[in-house]
Amino acid sequence: MTKPVRVRFAPSPTGYPHVGNIRTALFNWLFARRYGGRFIVRIEDTDLARKVEGAEKGILDSLRWLSLDWDEGPDVGGDYGPYYQSQRLELYKSAAEKLVAQGDAYYCYCSPERLEAMRAEQVKRKQPPGYDRHCRELAPEERAQKEAEGIVPVVRFRVPLEGQTRFKDLIYGDVVFGHSTLDDFVLLKSDGYPTYHLANVVDDHAMKISHVIRAEEWISSTPRHLLLYQALGFEPPEFIHHPMILGPDRAKLSKRHGAVSILDYRDQGYLPQTMFNFLALIGWSLDDRTEIIPRQALVDNFSLERIGKTGAIFNREKLDWMNGVYIRSLTPDEFFDAVQPFLMSDIAAGEALIENEDYVREVLPLVQERAKTLLEVVELTRFFFVDGLDYDASQLIGKKMDAQSTVNALKAAQENLEKLVVLQESATSETLPAFDADSLEAVLRPLAAELELKTGQLFGVLRVAVTGQSAAPPLFATMAVLGRERSLKRIAAALSKL
């Protein structure tokens, strides 16, 4: 690499950024950081009709969420701005005029209706759809006539009829397209805005982009771009097309595949470090075994050579697993911070958070290793925050037990727990915690034998009584966090259900 590395992420604000787009951004960012280059964000807002309000914010928020910081672009500016194509219209216009002047482009007056009819006919006759070059050789008088009629033309590129364009993609290798398969594509629309093809080439050159890293869906428009670079006298950048992310049906990932917006994953409680790692691993690999790769390691080891050529299905199960790994790796404080917004969106949990943050901080370690997402934490911890438990009395009855033995077990537990707490409180004043996990176990374990129950039976009954669930964090720790009063109250409530 002789030229300084300058790569760009060039989204169009026409919708919310899905995981595929953001992965492209990630690859670009990693490449820039790996080789000490610049990562540039350029907004390709050249389609007025499809522009979506808030889309740009969604895109930038997504990048920020993953900490894909850009060196030039919106907000930060840069030496090659403006970074909005809608503010660079003059550049495209003069490029188009230059091409027309030198005979590489021409004005086309065909109406959308004619073009549509033409395409319909081509499809009907099973011919490749494409512009029929109707205006390619218009005589000056004909042009004047059209102009007089007030028709605003588009500018089309005059693709050579013969020959071929080839390029070496850094991932796919040599790719060749015959010019006969290309049509005279539009450069400048009648509203004065450029098409992607023109704007992209003009800007990549103007912004000194060294490597164009984009999804494979662009590979077939690359020859058009190359033709433009040539006609404009620009030196083309390196081209790198990477495989796409597929839905479970192996088609290009789209809205109908469910959650595809990167922000949906954020809102569902996936950690940014998970998405960063996971996205990098779709299509790229470090070696034959490493899955969990911290951000810095990714930067240090990223390389184009290790991007594969095959499209990859977004594997939700593996994402869940990885998010669990990252959640477990969080310190208690980090976990608290990450989970807080999700807790706040729940009434009971939010209230607990406001009234007694310390209590919440005690609860969280009990579920941290059980959660696959932050959102799930709300469900996992719900019983800690609500007043009344809602479960069916039949759930209380332990394995191989009946209502009577269950009542007996609960009563015995109740008595023993009350006794224990009183004893400890009076005997040891402040030095011993009155209701901790160890003490609880010391009391409850012998009790099972006394009642001639298996520990699993007794603990199971108590678990349902205290949590309303048959699956929950460890019983003693749970009761200790819940506290003496709440625990005994729930046991009493269970008794009244039977």
Add this chain to the structure above:
RNA sequence: GCCCCCAUCGUCUAGUGGUUAGGACAGCGGCCUUUCAAGCCGUCAACAGCGAUUCGAAUUCGCUUGGGGGCACCA
């Protein structure tokens, strides 16, 4: 229809002429255990097919099949 790309376990992948084809997720079985997790151990599972080159092909070449992408005054 035309053009381009791709092809290893269900999924993500390692592999670049000689490997018992490795890892991860999921699944299954077990251990641990008060439940659920986590952890540990084990197990199931793949080179799309056919030719060619070669002493030898997952690895090279061709064809077939399959899949994907593109073919707008969208990006």
